[in-house]
Amino acid sequence: MSFQKTSFSNQTSKNYKIFYQLWFLILSILFMPQSMFSRTVEVREGESIQKAIDSLDKGDTVKVFPGVYHEFLFVDKTHFTLSGVIINGKWPILDGEGKLNDGVIGSGANFIIENFHIKNYKANGVMTQGAGNITMRKLIVENTGIYGIYPTMGTNVLVEDTVSLGIADAAIYIGMCHNVDVRRNEVYGSVIGIEIENSTNVLIEGNTVYDNSAGIVAFALPGLPLKKVENVIIRNNFIFDNNHRNFAEPGALVAGVPPGIGIGVMAGDAVTIEGNIIRRNSFAGIGIGDNNLLPNSKSPDPDVEPNPDRNKILDNVFIDNGVRKWNDFVSWIFYVIRVLFSGNPIPESPNGGKVGIFPEGYDVVASGKGKGNCLISPDSVTKIGTADYGICQPQETSVKIKTMIGDPKLGEAKSDARELGKQVFGAVCSGCHSMTLRTVGPPIKEIQEKYKKNVFGVVSFASMPKKVRPGFIEMPSQKYLGNEKLTAVANYILNLKDEENRGVAK
Ligand code: HEC
Structure with missing residues (x-):
């Protein structure tokens, strides 16, 4: 009697087991974390890191092997990881050779950058613009003309275990x-x-x-x-x-x-x-x-x-x-x-x-x-x-x-719903231009006086800056922003009034 009972319940529990296994499978496919679909591309010396970045999407990772790369990297994707691979103490090196402006610019949220040695850029080592949930870790940044590690307009920013030296500003x-x-x-x-x-x-x-x-x-x-x-x-x-x-x-x-x-x-x-x-x-x-x-x-x-x-x-x-x-x-x-x-x-x-x-x-x-x-x-x-x-x-x-x-x-x-120009100004230009003060670049007031309503003039200057003022560094090109953002920001700064600027994002 007791034997029979056991065998019956064994049978039932087996069915349940299969049912649960199936159900679990379905659930896990449905709720599979995005990361399970994400891709990783490896880049080795001689290949282009930017090409790898451009070939990928949200949630993906680029792994860069040791070697020297003379590139400016622009990452305009969210949930993206740019990760160096360190082998036997050898790091991947981004070297601007004193010719390129920035090492890395990130403009998407949830961006991680780690394990890079970044040196000899005219402007910044790593910059993130207007994006939140940023992690910058294990970086060596050396000899850049303005900032080494520079998150701007971001919420939730972590900078840890980095080494920076020889930076002409902060x-x-x-x-x-x-x-x-x-x-x-x-x-x-x-x-x-x-x-x-x-x-x-x-x-x-x-x-x-x-x-x-x-x-x-x-x-x-x-x-x-x-x-x-x-x-x-x-x-x-x-x-x-x-x-x-x-x-x-x-x-x-x-x-x-x-x-x-x-x-x-x-x-x-x-x-x-x-x-x-x-x-x-x-x-x-x-x-x-x-x-x-x-x-x-x-x-x-x-x-x-x-x-x-x-x-x-x-x-x-x-x-x-x-x-x-x-x-x-x-x-x-x-x-x-x-x-x-x-x-x-x-x-x-x-x-x-x-x-x-x-x-x-x-x-x-x-x-x-x-x-x-x-x-x-x-x-x-x-x-x-x-x-x-x-x-x-x-x-x-x-x-x-x-x-x-x-x-x-x-x-x-x-x-917020801030318009594009305001956002680009806050995230990019305001790092060097203030309304009334000379910070790195001339004050916006001075730009307004010079350019009046010439939006196109500002756009062309910002995409192909020339040396104008003695005693200023040359402005780094902002061409990577593209015409839409540049036009928006040019419009914005030429019409910016003192009072309006005060109203922005208090
Ligand atoms: C990394 C610093 C930096 C950033 C970022 C920057 N500028 Fe500049 N900008 C400068 C410097 C320095 C000058 C002065 C260059 C000179 O006179 O040789 C300048 C000058 C200018 C001028 C004056 C050009 C002239 O003919 O006198 C304009 C216009 C200008 N910037 C627009 C912008 C806009 C628009 C942005 C944002 C998209 C921007 N800048 C971002 C540093 C910067």
Whole structure:
């Protein structure tokens, strides 16, 4: 009896089993992740990486084997991976030979780039434009004319385990992004190590930053579509010997950054500086100031609140900041010469912050007004200009915050229904052109005066730039954007009014 029963139930369970197996098969085909259909193309030395990229689609991967590739790569696809293969310590190298403008430009969301050595480009190493969910990791970026690693207008951006050196502006530049982690990178021998500009929710952690003119800076600049730098954590970094001669193009905005700054905050709000080792930066371990530090600060942007507020200097280790050595002194001589001859004199800071040409150095240098700033143990550091600072409390520590990267859906979202021109301006041109300031290129005001309503003129210049102004770098060609985007952006900038620009993407 019991035998029979068992055999019966065995039979039934067998049927069920087959049924479930079939059902599972059907379900798994239906819900097969996209990645199962995605393709991978391998590229070897002598072949074209761009061709491989162009042959692929959403969700696909290009694997690049070691070798030297003289290419500019443009990836205008979403969910795309550009991955180098490192074999016996040999990396795939992208070499612009000082002739090409950019190493890689990515303009699609969910883009991953990893394992490349990128060098000798006139403009940027890797740039992403207006796209979210970006990962840039394990990159070596060397000797580029503007930025090394440059995500702009993105949400959810991760930059990790990269090395950048010899960059004439910022080695890692976070421009107008939200929700960003920059961790475990090494940056040296550049004008600025890591720069966060007009971005919010940024974590800069565990980086090694040395031998730049300035180590890590957070700036809110006027005349850009996003108006503030806020909620930034600069934590557990090694920041030392940032006394390099400032070798930026004279007259460019960064050329005005005095050498010898460990961490700099200009007009930043809610920046927490904690757990860093800050050593031998000859002008300031930490400098916090307002937009009066900018040249031409007489034409401010009324939507940029120019004061630094609610910034916290918590426990850090300060050693030998403000001590000038012979080689730092040489940097300063170069700096003074540059300031005197650039036509962009360093303004006198009206409120006592002592940012003169030969300032003395301190652990903490503050200038400008600003509310709610604090310093945790004022007696332990050398400082100037911090009379208004309160005392921070230990419980204000940021240690609970592990990442700033948010829901991937935020990064997928197209940047609103903003029209194309606005978007291209924000993502591309505004990296070098501000409404009223000379940043890398001339201000939009000046372009408007020169071109009036000549949209075609701007389009042709942008696709085939020529050297016009002495003392400026040559503008990199924007031809890759294509006519539609260029026409849209040309229209946009020629009609851009001061007030309109303020309205963009606050
Ligand atoms: C990497 C920096 C950079 C980017 C990005 C950039 N420009 Fe420029 N632009 C410059 C520089 C530098 C100059 C000045 C070049 C010179 O005078 O030799 C310039 C000059 C110009 C001029 C003035 C030309 C003239 O005849 O005086 C126009 C117009 C212009 N840019 C349009 C654009 C547009 C449109 C975009 C976006 C699609 C753009 N630029 C993106 C750096 C840049």
